[in-house]
Amino acid sequence: DQQVKQNSPSLSVQEGRISILNCDYTNSMFDYFLWYKKYPAEGPTFLISISSIKDKNEDGRFTVFLNKSAKHLSLHIVPSQPGDSAVYFCAAKKAAGNKLTFGGGTRVLVKP
Amino acid sequence: NAGVTQTPKFRILKIGQSMTLQCTQDMNHNYMYWYRQDPGMGLKLIYYSVGAGITDKGEVPNGYNVSRSTTEDFPLRLELAAPSQTSVYFCAIRTGTNEKLFFGSGTQLSVL
Numbered sequence: 001d002q003q004v005k006q007n008s009p010s011l012s013v014q015e016g017r018i019s020i021l022n023c024d025y026t027n028s029m030f031d032y033f034l035w036y037k038k039y040p041a042e043g044p045t046f047l048i049s050i051s052s053i054k055d056k057n058e059d060g061r062f063t064v065f066l067n068k069s070a071k072h073l074s075l076h077i078v079p080s081q082p083g084d085s086a087v088y089f090c091a092a093k094k095a096a097g098n099k100l101t102f103g104g105g106t107r108v109l110v111k112p
Numbered sequence: 113n114a115g116v117t118q119t120p121k122f123r124i125l126k127i128g129q130s131m132t133l134q135c136t137q138d139m140n141h142n143y144m145y146w147y148r149q150d151p152g153m154g155l156k157l158i159y160y161s162v163g164a165g166i167t168d169k170g171e172v173p174n175g176y177n178v179s180r181s182t183t184e185d186f187p188l189r190l191e192l193a194a195p196s197q198t199s200v201y202f203c204a205i206r207t208g209t210n211e212k213l214f215f216g217s218g219t220q221l222s223v224l
Contacts, residue, residue: 009152034211043116043202043215044155089154093211098143098162099170100211102154 003027004092006103014111019077021106023090026071030092034100035064035075038087047088048075080110115139116216118203124222125193133188133219135203143206144186145213146170146178148199155202161186193223 005024013019023033031052036044050057050064050073057064063076077084087107091100119134137144142163147155147170157170161180175197177189190197200220204213 004154006154032211036213041217043204043217044213045215046212049212091155091211098206098211099145099157099160100155100213102147102156104152104154 002104003030004090004101004103006088006090006106008106009104010107010109012109012111013080015082016079019075019080019084019108019110021075021077021088021090021108023073023075023103024071025073025092027092027094027101028071029094030101031095032093033064033066033073034091034093035062036089036091036102038089038105044089077108080108082110082112084108085110116203116205116214118201118216118219120219121217122220124224125190127193127195127223129193130189130191131193131221133190133201133203133221135186135188135216136184137186137205138184139205139207139214140183141205141207142183144180145204145206146176146186146188147202147204147215148172149202149218150199158188158201190221195223197221198223 034049035047037047038044066073087105090103117136145160146158156172159178161167204215
């Protein structure tokens with residue numbers, strides 16, 4: 001039972017355009033959400049997060065949106081750059097928990 | 113990735129062999145985690161530890177064992193390796209609140 005799903009395994013976008021990555025979750029106990037970025041042969045690195053008390057968090061070119069009623073979050077990258085080509089994982093945490101549940105990842109390719 | 117060191121980087125095992133994946137951190141954090149990444153499946157939590165002497169199971173603990181005798185080290189032991197354990201293994205530490213994890217660079221394991 002996948003509690004966190006990333007339904008698009010891959011995404012291709014032109015440099016300078018917007019990349020939108022989507023993530024859905026089923027467990028209403030999740031109250032904190034994170035995005036990680038992973039390059040080949042490296043470990044994932046933390047990118048951005050959002051608490052369930054917010055509906056938007058912005059950090060430079062990266063913005064995460066949370067729609068609690070739809071149990072959906074998205075990551076926007078504007079503008080996309082070739083260095084953004086990587087696999088992106090969304091992850092969720094329950095309140096008072098100490099474990100993350102990850103989605104399957106979306107591979108992003110930014111074309112020059 | 114500085115701070116979390118995993119060894120070895122690559123290993124090929126025969127079915128039934130055993131081995132220990134090493135993870136060492138020099139950042140003095142209490143929480144440590146072992147994840148495995150299978151293609152298209154995201155990261156699955158194997159075991160985690162909230163401090164020296166304390167370990168607990170994650171989502172996929174079968175076939176693995178861990179110990180945490182010191183804050184620095186969190187080795188993962190595979191007994192009787194099976195092809196289903198072919199994966200990339202990541203060790204991580206929690207560097208703050210809300211599971212902002214810092215990952216090592218991974219161990220790629222093949223069981224043939």
